[in-house]
Amino acid sequence: QSALTQPASVSGSPGQSITISCTGTSSDVGSYNLVSWYQQHPGKAPKLMIYEVSKRPSGVSHRFSGSKSGNTASLTISGLQAEDEADYYCCSYAGNNNFVVFGGGTKLTVL
């Protein structure tokens, strides 16, 4: 199974917006509206932030939003806050062959 492609790092100042991309193929991201995003703070378990491309679980801030175009999904965080500093991973269902694939992760730094 090959990983989805994410930038290694992104950064932004408090109050700004940032976008993290997640590029897959026509066999995963491009075929299914089943992209999810996870936030992971150091030493902690991942936390679901977005599912089915753009849906937010209960309790997740409206500052987090997701979208998809073709084989690329995106996570946007608006109004950056210090507590948003973490690693972010995208994930896509990939059908019965590869099943589930994750991105390599993006480290978000809040300057």
Add this chain to the structure above:
Amino acid sequence: QVQLVESGGNLVKPGGSLRLSCAASGFTFSDYYISWIRQAPGKGLEWVSYISSSGSSIYDADSVKGRFTISRDNAKNSLYLQMNNLRAEDTAVYYCARWGNSLGTFDIWGQGTMVTVSS
């Protein structure tokens, strides 16, 4: 509260075996698909294995196929991962994670258990 708790991680020699457990509470375990997902030190997340709610359907990543076996005991609200013929590259934190309402969505994660494969 809804919770998954992993156990069984340890230091093991290459070629050795280990069995991980994941205890579920706070929800009807038998209603949900579950997966094992791992994270090597300083690396990203890697999906390892999946089991359906009844245990009748199983999928494994190519990297562990033939060596790892996922299973569950719904009467005990427990998930297991039997790991055989372990390799150095299996060194990772292993998480169990509950599938949410859609495929590939993991809505509840355990805290993880560390497996170290080293001589």
